[in-house]
Amino acid sequence: MKRYFVFLLCCLFVDRSAIAAERWAIVVGIGNYPQSSGWRPINGDKDLxxxxxxxxxxxxxxGHITILANEQATKENIKNAIHTLLANLRSGDIVYFHFSGHGQLVTDVNGDEGDYGYDESIVPYDAASKYDFNGYKGQNHIVDDELNKWLMAVRKRIGNNGRLLVVLDACHSGGGSRDECDEEDFVRGSRDCFNMPVIASQVKSSRNSIKWMCVSACKSYQGNYEHKIDDETRCGRLSFALSKILVPNITVRQLREQLERQYENMALPPLPQEPEIECGPAMTDTMTVL
Known part of the structure; x- marks a missing residue:
């Protein structure tokens, strides 16, 4: 009888833990960068x-959705939003991080990218497009190394039973594929890399592996063209697609299949664009996304 009572208590504890899991989100959307930044306007704020x-x-x-739009979406505010979220997280919680805005390749100053020489970055409201542009030195770009550090803190708080979904509706392509395109005003990102001085004696580090699910609007070598809803309305291609398919209990496999299908059903961009999904080792095809 005693063993049965202990077993029953354990079952109740498991059920309460499952019910206690909560969902949280940080959503960043930037469309109107400062004119002094050198970034052209896009429609990242419309994705909200x-x-x-x-x-x-x-x-x-x-109350579980933090929204940072345009001038609110500075590097410091994004960082603070993640740190504030950490205080509310518990093991098993589900977290969604979304960024809609410009992206850019930035000089790899710690050597974790090998011979490639560039880190990917997302561009907050207070980051300029070129090194030494109006005295800017790159301090407000959020490179993948730094973002990964913030997200690792989230991963540790939610534990192996928690889920972390990162959505990047930006572009990190450093190629010149958009040079001859009339649609350039509606591409997120820049064909110009952000080049910074590299100190030769700097200590090299190794590249970190991903420990969550990351959904990107395009392959690393492709441009991210905004989706034209009508003659006056544009939005992020990935944001639009996810708004159509991301429903409760959708699995990783279903998301892959439906995202590709949704991209195919949308108006074609000027040049090829395919979504990309990366998953950490703990994310299986049968797991639910949110």
Whole structure:
């Protein structure tokens, strides 16, 4: 009888833990960068109208969604939003991080990219497009190394039972494929890399492996063209696609299949663009995304 009572308590504890898991989100959308930054306007802020309702449909309450739009989306505010979130997280929670805005390749100053020589970065509101542009030295770019450090703190708080989904509706292509394209005003990112001085004696580090699920709007060598909803309205191609397909209980495999299908059903961009999904070793095809 005693063993049965202990077993029953254990079952109740497991059930309460499953119920206690909560969903949280940080959503960043930038469309109107400062004119002094050198970045052209895009429609990253318009993605908020797609992403936030999608998250609510997936069970996230208003109080669990942090929104940073345009001038609110500075590097410091993004960092603080993640650190504030950490205080609320518990083991088993589910976290969604979304960035819609410009992306750029930045000189790899710690050597973790090998011979490639560049890190990927997302571009906050207060980051300029070129080194030494109006005195800017690159301090506000959020390179992948730094973002990964912030996200690793999230991963540690939610544990192996938690889920972390990172969505990047930006572009990190450093190629010149957009030079002759009339649609350049509606591409997220820059064909110009952000080149910084590299100290030859700097200590080299190794590249970190991903420990979450990351969904990107395009391959690393492709441009991210905004989706034209009508003659006056454009939005992120990835944000639009996810708003159509990301529903409760969708699995990783289903997301892959439906995302590719949704891209194919949308108006074709001027040049090929395919979504990319990377998963950490703990994410299996049968796991639910949110």
């Amino acid at each position: 109208d797609l992403v936030v309702p999608m998250l609510k449909k997936n069970g996230l309450p208003d």
